[in-house]
Amino acid sequence: MARIAFIGVGNMGGPMLGNLVKAGHEVSAFDLAAPAREAARTAGATLADGAAQAAKGAEIVITMLPAGQHVRAVLIEGGVLDAAAKGTLFIDCSTIDVDTARAVHKAALERGHELLDAPVSGGTAGAAAGTLTFMVGGNKAAFDRAEPILKAMGKAVIHAGPSGNGQAAKICNNMILGITMIGVSEALTLAKRLGLDAATLHAISSKSSGSCWALNEYCPAPGPVPKAPSNRDYQAGFTAQMMLKDLKLALNAAQSTDSAMPLGAAAESLYALYCGAGHSAKDFSGIIQMIEGKG
Numbered sequence: 192m193a194r195i196a197f198i199g200v201g202n203m204g205g206p207m208l209g210n211l212v213k214a215g216h217e218v219s220a221f222d223l224a225a226p227a228r229e230a231a232r233t234a235g236a237t238l239a240d241g242a243a244q245a246a247k248g249a250e251i252v253i254t255m256l257p258a259g260q261h262v263r264a265v266l267i268e269g270g271v272l273d274a275a276a277k278g279t280l281f282i283d284c285s286t287i288d289v290d291t292a293r294a295v296h297k298a299a300l301e302r303g304h305e306l307l308d309a310p311v312s313g314g315t316a317g318a319a320a321g322t323l324t325f326m327v328g329g330n331k332a333a334f335d336r337a338e339p340i341l342k343a344m345g346k347a348v349i350h351a352g353p354s355g356n357g358q359a360a361k362i363c364n365n366m367i368l369g370i371t372m373i374g375v376s377e378a379l380t381l382a383k384r385l386g387l388d389a390a391t392l393h394a395i396s397s398k399s400s401g402s403c404w405a406l407n408e409y410c411p412a413p414g415p416v417p418k419a420p421s422n423r424d425y426q427a428g429f430t431a432q433m434m435l436k437d438l439k440l441a442l443n444a445a446q447s448t449d450s451a452m453p454l455g456a457a458a459e460s461l462y463a464l465y466c467g468a469g470h471s472a473k474d475f476s477g478i479i480q481m482i483e484g485k486g
Contacts, residue, residue, distance in 0.1 A: 192214075192215045192216050192217060193216050193217070193250050193251055193340060194216075194217045194219075194248060194249050194250045194251070195211055195216050195217065195218045195219070195249060195250070195251045195252070195253060195340070196218075196219045196220075196221075196239070196245040196246045196249035196251070196252045196253070197211070197218055197219070197220045197221075197231070197236065197245070197252075197253045197255075198220075198221050198222070198242045198245055198246075198252065198253070198254045198255075198256070198265060198271070199222060199254055199255040199256045199265075199285070200220050200221075200222045200227045200228070200230070200231045200236075200255070201222060201224065201227045201255070202315050202318075203255050203284075203311070203315060203318045204222070204227075204253075204255035204284075204318075205227060205230050205231060205234070205318075206315065206318035206319040207253075207255065207284070207318050207323070207344045208220060208231055208234055208236055209234040209235075209319075210318075210321045210343055210344045211340070211343055211344065212234055212235035212236060213343075214343035216340070216343070217237075218231075218235070218236040218237070219236065219237045219238075219239050219245045219248075219249060220232075220236040220237070220238055220239065220245065221238070221239045221240075221241060221242050221244070221245040242265050242269055242271050243269060243270045243271050243273075243274035244274070245271075246271045246274045246275040246279070247274050247275070247276075248276070249275065249279060250279065250280065251279070251280045251281075251282065251337070251340060252271065252275060252279055252280070252281045252282070253281075253282045253283075253284060253340075254266065254281070254282070254283045254284065254285060255284045255285055256283075256285040256287075257285070258285070258287060258436070259285075259287035259288045259290075259291035259292075260291075261285070262283055262285055262287055262291060262295055263291060263294070263295060266281070266283075266295050266298065266299070267295065267298050272298055272299055272302045272304060273302065275302075275304060277302070277303035277304065278303060278304065278305075279304045279305075280304070280305050280306075280307070280333060280336055280337060281295075281299055281304055281305065281306040281307070282306075282307050282309050282337055282340070282341070283295065283306065283307070283308050283309065284309050284310060284311055284325075285310065286310045286311075286358070286361050286362070286365075286433075286436070286437060286440070287308075287310075287358060287440075288358065288440055288443060288444070289355040289358045289359055289362075289444060290355075290447075292308040292328065292354060292355045292357070292358045293354050293355040296308070296329065296354040296355070297354075305329065305330055305332075305333035305336075306329065306333075306354075307327050307328065307329035307330075307333055307334060307337055307354075307357070308327070308328040308329060308354065308355060308356075308357040308358050309325045309326065309327045309328075309337070309341065309357050310325075310326055310357055310358055310360075310361035311323040311324060311325055311326075311345065311361075312324040312326070312361070312364060312365075313345070314427075314428035314429040315427070315428055315429075316428045317345075318344070321343070321344055321345065321346070322345065322346040323344055323345035323346070323347075324345060324346065324347040324348075324349070325341045325344075325345050325347065325348045325349065325357075326349055326351050326356075326357045326358075326360035326361050326364070327341070327348065327349065327350050327351055327357045328351050328352060328353060328354050328355050328356035328357035328358065328359070328360075329353065329354050329357070330353075330354075331350065334350045358440075359444070361437070362437055362440045362441040362444060363441065365434065365437040365438070365441070366437070366438060366441040366452075366455045366458070368404070368405060368434075369434050369437070369438050369455075369458040369459075369462065369475070370454045370455065370457075370458045371403050371404070371405040371406075372405040372409075372411060372434075372475060372476055372478065373457075373458055373461055373478060373482070374405075375403065375405045375406045375410070375411060376411050376476075376478055376479035376482045377482055378392070378396070378401070379392060379410075379411065379412045379479065380479065380482050380483050383412075383483075389410070389412035389413075389414055389415055390414050390415050393406060393410055393412075393415035393416070394415075405476075409476055410476075411476035411477070411478070411479035412479060419476065420474035420476055420477070421474075421476055421477075421479070425473040425474040425476065425477035425480075426473075426474065427472060427473060427474040427475075428474055429474060429475055430471065430472055430473065430474065430475065431462055431465050431466050431470055431471055431472075431473055431474070431475045431477065431478065432466055432471035432472065433475070434462055434475035435459065435462040435463060435466050435471075438455060438458055438459040438462060439459060441455050441459075442455060442456060442459055461478065461481070462475070462478065464481065465477070465478045465481050468481065
């Protein structure tokens, strides 16, 4: 079993840490938030006084942080890369911009470490159930070393190529999801006003050319998919604010690569409106309420 440091054990990192402990790994944890630290202790982790202390003696350091600036602040400016023993494997599960992912990878290599960018899909439910999908960028030998650790937290662990490609896969995947959720929401709203109920459209489209994950597994209209957030007042599995963040990352990447992204830009604008109306903490599928004119 591995000695693992886990930095950032909040809504996503906490359940992920819990699955590592259940798999028998020795985990040292740090988070700025006291409730997250206590939850990690309850899950079986040892608490460190700081991020750098957590990394000392660890074979593997996992980070799950809000944005690129936080990853830089912890790993580079915060001295975590310097505190770790040479040869430590870093796995950054945060969703951040590709440029930052490649910059921290370079900084890790310069200090004798390996670093993988390994953002996830599956939300808090997937983190708790250990069914996340990991999209991993970096050296293949480092990926092979990380794979059994990641499999303790996920159902799919996919090597996407060199450094930064895990982040590229994540923002492209979530751009698809953001766009399709809006399309599904518009179709369900139109169907309702035409006298066709959501359950009937779901039964038809989920078996026809309109079939997609946003409809089949995460239907934004209450009723057809009992496990979907639409049936619990859009309590978040993946917040609207998180979707907006990922769409912004996709837009920034599109601008830097001179890529046309009209639907992605439209989706970003709509999620910005939804979050601006006070719904940032709701599930991203709740955007159907705005499309229906309810908020």
